[in-house]
Amino acid sequence: MHASLLQELFSFLLAIFVGWSLITKIPPVLHTPLMSATNAIHGVLVVGALIVVVAALGTSQLIVAGLALFLATLNVVGGFVVTDRMLEMFRKTPNEKGQAAK
Amino acid sequence: MTNLREAAYMIAAILFIVGVMRLRNPATARSGNLTAAVGMVIAVAFTLIGAPITNVILLLATAIVGAVIGAYSARSVRMTAMPQMVAVFNGMGGGAAALIALAEALHALAHASYPGLSEAVPGLFDMLVGSVSFTGSVIAFLKLQEWITGRPKSFRGQNIVNAILLVLLVLVGVAVLIVPTPSTKLLLDWILIVGSMVLGVSIVMPVGGADMPVIIALLNAFTGIAAAAAGFVLQNDVLIVAGALVGSSGTILTLIMSRAMNRSIFNVLFSAFGATVTATGSSERGEIHPTNAEEVSMLCAYAQRVVIVPGYGLAVARAQQECKDLMDALVARGVDVRFAIHPVAGRMPGHMNVLLAEANVPYDRLYDMEDINPEFERTDVVLVIGANDVVNPDARENPGSPIYGMPILNVDRAKTVIVNKRSMASGFAGIDNPLFFLPNTMMYFGDAKGALQQLLLALKEAA
Structure with missing residues (x-):
């Protein structure tokens, strides 16, 4: 048990409470985009993947870390783009931007 | 450097939280997603700044390949998928x-x-x-x-x-x-x-x-x-x-x-839900009443209120645009057209809203289950397109049914129910649906896209 672990636990628990209280009354129309957006946010794993790639020494570490970076990039980029595409369609009036972009 | 990075991480974390907050409202949702993405860029940038990057080539190559594949597949995937x-x-x-x-x-x-x-x-x-x-x-x-x-x-x-x-x-x-x-x-x-x-x-x-x-x-x-x-x-x-x-x-x-x-x-x-379809109690199947485009068009054109219940079948047939055209045609005739969206219509909550938004259906015509259910008794025609389990009255009435207790759209309370399906095959969950055998239900068989096109033609001819 070191001091920074306590600090980390502190951030962790606060974030748990924030996440818990943010999602209470969400209209069903936003369930899918919200799931998709939080899916993109855990793409923050890309930060972790970068750290292990930078630290990697030797072939096996490089392969494992590189694969982690690849998967995390897919998660983060794909996640945000797909969410944006869903939300792009939420317009009040159909003619605001003409026909939906294909 | 470490302090700067910590500060950047703090800002990124705040942007994530603000992003999720903004995602709770349709009007700000898109900017919320963008806010979170900005946070992500900040977090990534400050992770790299000042880091001893010995494996630069591997890092760049991997990240670029991942980003391109991710962005491409996210851009090209169909909304139904x-x-x-x-x-x-x-x-x-x-x-x-x-x-x-x-x-x-x-x-x-x-x-x-x-x-x-x-x-x-x-x-x-x-x-x-x-x-x-x-x-x-x-x-x-x-x-x-x-x-x-x-x-x-x-x-x-x-x-x-x-x-x-x-x-x-x-x-x-x-x-x-x-x-x-x-x-x-x-x-x-x-x-x-x-x-x-x-x-x-x-x-x-x-x-x-x-x-x-x-x-x-x-x-x-x-x-x-x-x-x-x-x-x-x-x-x-x-x-x-x-x-x-x-x-x-x-x-x-x-x-x-x-x-x-x-x-x-x-x-x-x-529970391996739906693996075993046991006695559902609706074995006394009764008769179905098939109908055709002309009859449906007449019923819809002279109705005061039509409620459309879209399901995944509509999305699979990619008939959202035809659905929107039908709405326009009926609205032009002064019919009050509404869409009833079950919370799990499509394959994810909110999925159907996204699919209809793609076809430019204004979202003030989309009604959630709680808002539309009391209205069915005052509805002349309900048009069920490619939906099945979410309109199954067994969920309300038959304790033996595997979906008993699931909230459903009470379409059977409308004057006339028209169900468009490709065939009499059972729904995604593989459960019988007694709605199809009710006296006020008519079955309009056909692929959703083709069936709606025929219906639109019939409406035009009637005009």
Whole structure:
């Protein structure tokens, strides 16, 4: 048990409470985009993947870390783009931007 | 430098939270997603600035390939395939989390510097949860894509086998902490990862296709928690905060979704829902009343209020545009047209809203279940297009039905119900639907797209 672990636990628990209280009354129309957006946010794993790639020494570490970076990039980029595409369609009036972009 | 990075991480974490806050309202949702993305760019940029980048080429090449594939597939995927796309991206995140922990373990073993319990335990947890999320999401993808059957696949005692497997995996984790030799530790790490991957498959296989959204939401929360665990391993605050945020909001979202289906999360996970369709009580089938485009067009054109109930069948046939055209044609005749959206219409909550928004249906015409249900008694014609289980009166009336208790759209209370289906085959959950045999129900057979086109033609001729 070191001091920074306590600090980390502190951030962790606060974030748990924030996440818990943010999602209470969400209209069903936003369930899918919200799931998709939080899916993109855990793409923050890309930060972790970068750290292990930078630290990697030797072939096996490089392969494992590189694969982690690849998967995390897919998660983060794909996640945000797909969410944006869903939300792009939420317009009040159909003619605001003409026909939906294909 | 470290302080600057910590400050950047703090800003990124705040942007994630603000992003989720803005996602709670349709008007600000898109900017919310963008806000979170900006936070992500900041976090990534400040991770790289000042870091001793020895593996630049590998790093750049990998990141670019990943980004291009991710962006391309997200751009090109059809809106109907959105749920499985989210599942795939989630699985990739889970895999990344497990691999980060493995890379860190390899690094530590190579330096013969064993991490303390406060890093080793989250690392093992990461391997377990990340791997479960990885293979679980892949199975969810395969089921939704219908590359494997959406029907639940289970064997007797599967839950017990899963529980035993989980206990064994935890024991493997404990063994990693205890054994002294690096090579044995590594071998056990691999056993833990492979075993967890098997567990992921085994957990998701028994879940029916109709429950897949709940599973994806749950696995999304899993990956969030795995990201937080990776944060403990690397002592990185932004991973901890963002991961915990997704873990808890994802859990709540999972509960909201399963509540919308009136199922507990345990029920979704452990009951192999729909695997056994037992006596449903509606064996006295009665007669069906087939109809045609002309008759339907007459009924709709002279109705005061028409409620359209779109289901996944509509999306599969890609008939959203025809649906919108039908709305326009009827509105032009002064008919009050509404869309009734069941919380789980489509394959994810909110999926149908997205699909209709794509076809430019204004969202003030979309009504949630609670708002539209009292209106059916004052509705002349209900047009059910490609929906089945969400309008099954057995859910309300027949305690023997597997979906008994699930909230449904009470379309059977309208004067006339027109059901468009390709055939009399049962729905996604494989359950009989007595709605089709009611005296006020007419069956309009045909593929949704073709059927709506014919209906539009018939409406034009009648004009």
